[in-house]
Amino acid sequence: MRWNIAILYFLLQLAGRLPLRFLHACGAGLGRLLWWSRGRLRRHTEINFSLVLTQLGTEQRHRLAQRTMQETGKSIVEVAKVWGGGARNALELVREVDGEALFQAALDGGKGLIIAAPHLGCWELLNIWLCSRTPIAIVYRPPRHAQIEPLLLRARGELKPEQVRAEGAGVRTLYKRLQSGGVVGILPDQSPKQGDGEFAPFFGVEALTMVLVSRLAHRTGATVLFAFAERLPKGAGYRIRFRPAPAGIDAADLRAATTALNHGVEACVNLAFEQYQWHYKRFQYRPSPDEHNPYWRG
Numbered sequence: 598m599r600w601n602i603a604i605l606y607f608l609l610q611l612a613g614r615l616p617l618r619f620l621h622a623c624g625a626g627l628g629r630l631l632w633w634s635r636g637r638l639r640r641h642t643e644i645n646f647s648l649v650l651t652q653l654g655t656e657q658r659h660r661l662a663q664r665t666m667q668e669t670g671k672s673i674v675e676v677a678k679v680w681g682g683g684a685r686n687a688l689e690l691v692r693e694v695d696g697e698a699l700f701q702a703a704l705d706g707g708k709g710l711i712i713a714a715p716h717l718g719c720w721e722l723l724n725i726w727l728c729s730r731t732p733i734a735i736v737y738r739p740p741r742h743a744q745i746e747p748l749l750l751r752a753r754g755e756l757k758p759e760q761v762r763a764e765g766a767g768v769r770t771l772y773k774r775l776q777s778g779g780v781v782g783i784l785p786d787q788s789p790k791q792g793d794g795e796f797a798p799f800f801g802v803e804a805l806t807m808v809l810v811s812r813l814a815h816r817t818g819a820t821v822l823f824a825f826a827e828r829l830p831k832g833a834g835y836r837i838r839f840r841p842a843p844a845g846i847d848a849a850d851l852r853a854a855t856t857a858l859n860h861g862v863e864a865c866v867n868l869a870f871e872q873y874q875w876h877y878k879r880f881q882y883r884p885s886p887d888e889h890n891p892y893w894r895g
Contacts, residue, residue: 613681617690618832620678621671628670632663638876639666644891645875649800665871671828672719672874679721687725692829694726696839699822704731709775709819713785713810713842715862716874719835723826724758724782726837733780734759734771736809738787758782768809775817785810785823786862788879796884797855800863805882811854814847821846823861827869840864 612620631638642665646658653661679687694700703710712727714720727733735758759774761767761781771781787807788794794805814821821842826835843864845857866873878892 609677609681611681612677613679613683613686615678616832617675617678617834620674621828621832624671624674625667626670627674628667629663631670632666638669641876641878641892642666642669645877645879648802648880648891651801661871662875665873665875668828668871669874669876672872675719675828676721679719679725684725684729687722688729690722690834691726691826691837692834694837694839696822696824697837699839699841700730700824703820703822704780706820707778709778709817710780711775711810711813711819711821712780712782713821713823713858713861714782715786715823715825715865716784716877717825717865718828718869718872719826720784722835723824723837726826727780727782727824728758731780732759733782734761734774735782736761736763736767736771736784738763763809771813772817775813775819781813783807783810785858786877786879788877788882791882795851795855797852797859799859799879802880803884804859804879806855806859808851808855810858811846811848811851814842815849815854818847821861823865825865825869828872838865838868 639662642662643658646653646662650658650661678690700710712733714723724735737760759770761770774781785807786799788805789807789809791805794807796803797806798804799806810821813819823840823842824838826837829836840861843857843860845853846861848854848857881890881892883890
């Protein structure tokens, strides 16, 4: 690990000693700052809301976007608690588990289990909770700045998950793990490269959607569950939530399968709407080359 990344990790450990309530208050303040600065995160959030919340008026979307930016700030700051405070301490922040019976039944079934974890709430804490319950392979995309990767591997590695890159050799690893009855975790709402996914509706808007989850489920017969760690008010901790996958997520028809996948993400998001990563450019790729990218300023 390079010296500057080592210093960053040390600072994370220091910040991880602070109370979660204090960190979330700082995060909410950061979110207000991001809102007032009128930067990229606010702009993308407002664009996404204009696309998926057409039933709301401009003022309603405006207020919702403000609250969402505060949750975005919390998601940035809480990483210090989850990564820097240590996995065992992070697990103490889980106050309840909703749907744990679904998770246990899927493990007992022995058919393999795919955890589809959207960018919702605190997904890093969900990773830790899952690792504490079962051996798991977690799919990740290498960061744009290669020097940060050792930090990610170290911060996520205390409970020893198998961290698998989202590329050819990694995908083969996932198939083997599922065929042997193992567990894998995937972020289902991460946009694939253009040409690698399938367009399917997401909150009524066509979005390029990954096919990996559906292909794994179709070829291995593994169970798919959706899961996320919901942020509780006033730094009270988190609620882990599991939800069954919609029917058809393992269909051979990729349009049908990815539509079911997006419906599963939507069901989770609707339980904690403001905690979703709404600043993500989810709709940047369009079905038609003539269709305007909504995030372009031109």
